Amino acid sequence: MSDEHRAVAASDIEAVAADLQSKFTFPEGALKVQRATRLWVEVDQGSFAEVFDHIVKNLGFSILCTITGLDLGTDLGLIYHLARDGGIMANVKTRVPKDQTMKSVTPYFAGAAIYESELEDLLGARIDGKPPGPRYPLPEDWPQGDHPLLKDWKPKTVPGEAKPSPEGEKGAASNG
Amino acid sequence: MSVFHRIVRWAQRKSPWILHFNTGACNACDIEIIAALTPRFDLERLGVQLKGTPRHCDIMACSGPVTRQVKDRLVRIYEQVPEPKLVVAVGTCATSGGVFNGLYNVMGGIDQAIKVDAYIPGCPASPQAIIDGFAKLIKSLEMSPQPRTTAASVTTEMSPTAQGTVPAVTAEEKK
């Protein structure tokens, strides 16, 4: 960025961080300014709704870039990648036990439905309040309860189908 | 060969009609197929035309890897193409699944679903390679006495252009 732009963004992000510190209590290391346009904040499930609402409604983060889901073992990790005009991102992280439901953020972002569909299809997230629609991205006839992005997921072969070559061996054989 | 088959063979040689089927992968090969029809390459001067319906096509040009959800449709469209028909796998993904081979939703190349007569590798297959491939295929039709056969021996030459084209191979040579 130009020095001027960087200075503006830097002071912007410090202001955002300061505001969050003043409104909420975060454990050590939960709030991080990674660089002039990247802020990360990790919150527990209980505080998520309030923090998210504040960041979106009061701090002007009106862009939801996407939602990343991660398999953390017993929990699902979720990162809501928010942004606002001027270039700063606020990445809000939380985690939820795999069998627990979480609330849809479509009341804030109509476009979130497709990102939440991805979480449901690929990681088995349970999302309450998402508007109905076709599944995404897996095909209609993909079995229910089968979530490929989970770490312990193994591809199944359907009788009569060619077996995909094992990824592990393939990776080792070719030059890294 | 019967008179009927000779006429059909002549029509195929002079002006093969192509049905383009893409599995929807990255689309780079599809764009190169269309590019092959635009002025710099002008595949149409060889009499090749893209036609939308399986009923009227002689050659199926398939691009992209076979994914689970596309396989059935690929097979059904193949069944709708009347004999004699030929299938060309355009691009490395259509040949073998390419870089996507091994991903959970990818079954491999086009020949996982249907019989392929010619393979045009490349990622993407360049318009030069595509033209080279179709020219070789059409030539191999001239040399073959039966409709719908794998080609007799066709020499593989390096394309004269210097832009990284890879020679097309027929199904025989691939084995």
Added chain:
Amino acid sequence: MADSDRVVTVPIGPQHPALKEPESFMVDLRGEKIDAVRMRFGYNHRGIEKGCEQRSYTQDLYLVERVCGICSYSHSTAFVQAVEEIAGLELPRRARYIRTLIAELERIHSHLLWLGVAGHEIGFDTLLMYTWRDREQVMILLARLTGNRVNYGMNTLGGVRRDIAPEMLPEILKVVDSLEERTKSYIELAQTEQTLIQRLSHVGKLSKEDALRLGTVGPTARASGVDRDVRRDDPYAAYSDVSFKVVTADQCDVYGRTVVRLGELMETYSIIRQIVKNMPDGPIAIKAPRRIPEGEAVSRYEAPRGEDVHYVRGNGSEKPERVKVRAPTLANFSSVSKMLEDGYLADLPIVIAAIDPCFSCTDRMVSLRDGVSKDSRTMTWEEVSRMGIRWHRDRGLDFSGLRIRGGAGA
């Protein structure tokens, strides 16, 4: 007239619904007008994110590059930037300039491609031939610079893999000069040709309010007056070092999307000239570790279609823990229905083409359901497209004979 216009009398194509192929577009009609459209994406879901976890970062460079065959460099760069951030790598300036150069050359080929596709969708195949002929200049240049027309393999962790030879710099400028002249003639066409203006105006309307509400990105959003561009707002590569305008328009329709892309081409020529003029000396890459530390980063990139977002998490090994890709077309998914609402079915193809979708439309099935007559039909995309061209031709908008200035021998 009304009966022969009704879509429901067009014969069904050979791909009958019995094919079990899920329709990509489900259109609810009221006669000739669209009530609502539901789109089904995921047709080309391959499992790339999972594949990334199973392969090394270097292998993933080649996998991610192939998410999309038009903006392959966008995905490659967005990915590698995130990894470089986790690893704390500071790229040499020359590497950042070369990345910017390739990125902008990609934008040229993509926008010219789009112009041609848009022309094709409205029955203006001459435009397709001209723009794709012009586009070849960029394709040849990219092949000379990188070794391939698409999927350049230019990025490595820590920089780029190939240098730009000094004798190539004037060649780049020659292509830019030539394409700038060609683009001016397309701009003139868009500004003066009444049939074109009529055909594309008030079609696919998306208000600024809706664009913002639905998270629309790229030229589609900018044509609705949304002043956002990642190159300016959250610069990467060498964009802090160049000056350019973010092109917006107020028409909020397909015409606006056309005008924005043409304007962006002109800005891109200016950016490339600045990059070439100020290309710094020095190395093109720094050494990068094979194992990427624990950490995470989000990378944003202004692809030709709009904002591309990549999230990467490292776990200290040679393979990433997680890679998430949000391509621009996905962000524009929810705005498509809005754009089509209350429009004519005959405009569906050009409206969808105008968001420059990162999937090939041509093989898509369209299901039509008329709320009034209760008829339903399945058509191929091509059939809907041809129907739309016929419909407009019947209303005096015929592009088959339209000429473009400066074509012959240019």
